[in-house]
Amino acid sequence: MIWPIALLGIFFIVVFYRRWIPVPGIKCAPLPKKLTADMVILDIRDYQEADRYPVKGAYTLPYPYLKRYLDTINSNKIFLVAPDKVSKNLSIRLLQKHGITVSNFAVVRGDRHASQPIKAHCS
DSSP: OHHHHHHHHHHHHHHHHHHHSOOTTOEEOOOOSSOOTTEEEEEOSOHHHHHHSOOTTEEEOOHHHHTTTGGGOOOSEEEEEESSHHHHHHHHHHHHHTTOEEEEEEEEEEOTTSSSSEEEEOO
8 A cells, every 4th residue: 555655756756856956067147148159049938928028049949849849959059048947947857868968048037117128037
């Protein structure tokens, strides 16, 4: 009787870890002003939000489509733009699993009332 409870507990620990524990070694950074030749900005926000508050020079591929269209990413070095911490953690783990290096990330929110429409949050 204890095995089903233990397995359920392990399942919840794995899900919690993958979603909420940050990936070690990947630092938050402001949006890059210039890109190197081997770097791509990958924006995993929804198409509507990415269109309303665009990141200059970013390749938009929302998180739900990331696994399916992973082969369209033409770089092994990524700067990740994410809408929240959970999407950021899941995306970094998926990209690393497929051999793509994530150098830095920014959690971005659009704000209609601010002078700058995009704000990168590192907290």
